[in-house]
Amino acid sequence: MSYARQAVGHQAEADATLDFDAVVIGAGVSGLYQLYKLRELGLKMRVFETGTGVGGTWYWNRYPGARFDSESWTYGYSFSQELLDEWNWEEHFAGQPETERYLNHVADKFDLRRDIQFESRVTAAHYREDTRSWDVVLEDGRSYTTRFLITALGVLSAATMPRIAGVETFKGQSCHTHYWPKEPVSFEGKRVAVIGTGATGVQTITEVAKTVGHLTVFQRTPQWCAPLHNARIGEEEMRRIRANYAEIFARCQETYGCFIHATDPRATLEVTEVEREAFWEKLYGEPGFGIWMGNFKDILVDRQANALISDFLARKIRQRVKDPAIAEKLIPKNHGFGTRRVPLESGYYEIYNQPNVKLVDISATPIECITPTGIKISDREYEFDLIIYATGFDAITGAFDRIDIRGVGGASLQEKWRDGPQTFLGILIDGFPNMLMVMGPHAGLGNFPRAVEYTADWVTGLIRFAHDRGLTRVEATAASAAAWTEHVIESSEGLLFTEVDSWMTGINRNVEGKQVRRIMRYSGGHPAFRKRCDAVTAGAYRELVLA
Numbered sequence: 001m002s003y004a005r006q007a008v009g010h011q012a013e014a015d016a017t018l019d020f021d022a023v024v025i026g027a028g029v030s031g032l033y034q035l036y037k038l039r040e041l042g043l044k045m046r047v048f049e050t051g052t053g054v055g056g057t058w059y060w061n062r063y064p065g066a067r068f069d070s071e072s073w074t075y076g077y078s079f080s081q082e083l084l085d086e087w088n089w090e091e092h093f094a095g096q097p098e099t100e101r102y103l104n105h106v107a108d109k110f111d112l113r114r115d116i117q118f119e120s121r122v123t124a125a126h127y128r129e130d131t132r133s134w135d136v137v138l139e140d141g142r143s144y145t146t147r148f149l150i151t152a153l154g155v156l157s158a159a160t161m162p163r164i165a166g167v168e169t170f171k172g173q174s175c176h177t178h179y180w181p182k183e184p185v186s187f188e189g190k191r192v193a194v195i196g197t198g199a200t201g202v203q204t205i206t207e208v209a210k211t212v213g214h215l216t217v218f219q220r221t222p223q224w225c226a227p228l229h230n231a232r233i234g235e236e237e238m239r240r241i242r243a244n245y246a247e248i249f250a251r252c253q254e255t256y257g258c259f260i261h262a263t264d265p266r267a268t269l270e271v272t273e274v275e276r277e278a279f280w281e282k283l284y285g286e287p288g289f290g291i292w293m294g295n296f297k298d299i300l301v302d303r304q305a306n307a308l309i310s311d312f313l314a315r316k317i318r319q320r321v322k323d324p325a326i327a328e329k330l331i332p333k334n335h336g337f338g339t340r341r342v343p344l345e346s347g348y349y350e351i352y353n354q355p356n357v358k359l360v361d362i363s364a365t366p367i368e369c370i371t372p373t374g375i376k377i378s379d380r381e382y383e384f385d386l387i388i389y390a391t392g393f394d395a396i397t398g399a400f401d402r403i404d405i406r407g408v409g410g411a412s413l414q415e416k417w418r419d420g421p422q423t424f425l426g427i428l429i430d431g432f433p434n435m436l437m438v439m440g441p442h443a444g445l446g447n448f449p450r451a452v453e454y455t456a457d458w459v460t461g462l463i464r465f466a467h468d469r470g471l472t473r474v475e476a477t478a479a480s481a482a483a484w485t486e487h488v489i490e491s492s493e494g495l496l497f498t499e500v501d502s503w504m505t506g507i508n509r510n511v512e513g514k515q516v517r518r519i520m521r522y523s524g525g526h527p528a529f530r531k532r533c534d535a536v537t538a539g540a541y542r543e544l545v546l547a
């Protein structure tokens with residue numbers, strides 16, 4: 001390909017007039033590492049971040065009980081031996097404050113803050129063909145130009161409130177879990193409502209129940225929760241973890257979701273009932289996502305296998321919740337175990353045995369409205385001092401939809417993705433040159449930083465390649481994007497999760513236009529993803545158009 005020749009003359013002229021070589025949007029795990037990597041190229045950089053501090057998810061989500069479902073020591077960055085050597089994780093599954101501290105430590109250690117502009121929400125990003133650059137506009141009207149635009153927006157960063165009338169009329173305190181205040185909130189003696197029982201709701205409810213006056217949980221869809229089994233990490237144990245980092249990260253590279261939990265090669269019905277029960281008891285008694293990620297190979301594809309593991313979990317709920325009628329309400333009926341994101345819990349089911357906790361099923365009789373004093377359902381009104389909205393996120397594409405992103409000829413990204421995302425490797429989009437995504441749609445979900453480090457390295461490699469050759473325009477072809485999108489769709493075929501409404505299939509009943517299931521993430525597993533990306537690099541990016 002003759003891209004080097006086409007670029008000559010274009011770059012020198014354009015570069016001098018641009019504010020930045022690269023702009024990154026977002027200062028979470030992805031944005032911080034992307035900044036660190038691009039600095040190695042000596043680029044003029046800026047990160048724009050809405051919040052006042054670094055950390056993304058771990059900056060915003062200060063709600064009670066917010067913590068990892070990833071083992072802390074598999075979640076930390078792996079790129080710096082010095083960082084690994086000096087950081088001590090306090091808990092196997094760190095709470096939000098510890099993770100926020102960790103990410104602040106990273107920002108300080110690598111002097112990242114000097115290139116991060118906080119309180120800077122990006123509202124628009126428009127590509128200009130004449131300069132092969134992006135105009136980036138902030139909420140306050142300031143605008144900047146950059147050659148490359150890198151999105152590190154987060155898959156769970158666009159919080160959504162429920163579409164219930166009267167939310168703004170409530171006179172007591174109310175808060176979405178994502179926007180939880182920095183100041184402590186007391187629940188003592190208070191009548192508290194929690195709306196939503198997803199992973200965040202489960203963590204919040206369990207923590208609030210410890211000190212609340214009275215708690216009412218409004219549940220539309222129960223989830224299949226499994227025990228987290230968190231524990232503190234002592235000095236000796238931390239020493240052992242540190243000595244094993246190389247093996248830990250190597251194992252994460254081998255597994256489907258970059259967790260330490262690898263799928264068991266056996267099929268559910270291959271073993272006897274006694275063996276099966278013993279295996280599941282073991283997994284249920286172990287920390288983390290083992291019961292989801294380290295289970296028999298067919299529980300997420302075979303209906304009979306899925307029904308059996310779901311029945312095992314249902315029995316656990318019945319054992320742990322004293323009132324059989326409440327237990328039945330807590331058992332999911334519209335999806336099998338593992339087909340939605342599994343919340344990990346620490347005593348969640350037992351809180352329903354407390355006399356001061358009430359479960360209200362809103363699947364049949366939805367909330368009618370929020371009133372100045374509480375929540376109204378049919379003919380009943382509940383009064384509250386505090387309403388907590390654990391109503392989640394407009395996941396994966398939500399943060400993109402909140403920015404007016406326009407590519408070649410002013411084409412809108414939101415419009416392009418109206419019927420579902422189309423990407424090349426989840427990183428590039430045809431028609432949107434010089435825009436690169438870290439953990440955008442069609443990326444594989446899983447243990448985040450493991451995937452983030454690979455993707456940001458790949459993005460850096462591509463920019464280095466262009467930079468070294470004086471190339472100023474990098475774009476996926478329509479054919480390569482179509483082929484990858486097709487592959488993403490094929491890779492999810494046969495997986496039971498595709499038959500279920502959830503944020504992982506693009507459904508959010510609180511967001512206009514998000515009522516049709518889409519394939520939002522790559523289900524082929526991280527090893528396959530890396531292999532494909534490596535092949536693109538090895539082929540000198542021939543599948544892209546570089547100029």
Ligand SMILES: Cc1cc2nc3c(=O)[nH]c(=O)nc-3n(C[C@H](O)[C@H](O)[C@H](O)COP(=O)(O)OP(=O)(O)OC[C@H]3O[C@@H](n4cnc5c(N)ncnc54)[C@H](O)[C@@H]3O)c2cc1C
Nearest residue numbers: 026028029030050056057068069070121122153154447448
């Ligand atoms: C409660 C919760 C628990 C989780 N637990 C785990 C876990 O245990 N393990 C795991 O692997 N993952 C977990 N995740 C997923 C988590 O989001 C990732 O682990 C990781 O933190 C994502 O990092 P990120 O940088 O890609 O995105 P984020 O951390 O979401 O950061 C994105 C940043 O971009 C900023 N931003 C977005 N739009 C704009 C804009 N227009 N202008 C300026 N700034 C913008 C946001 O303010 C945010 O700070 C969890 C998520 C949540 C919400």
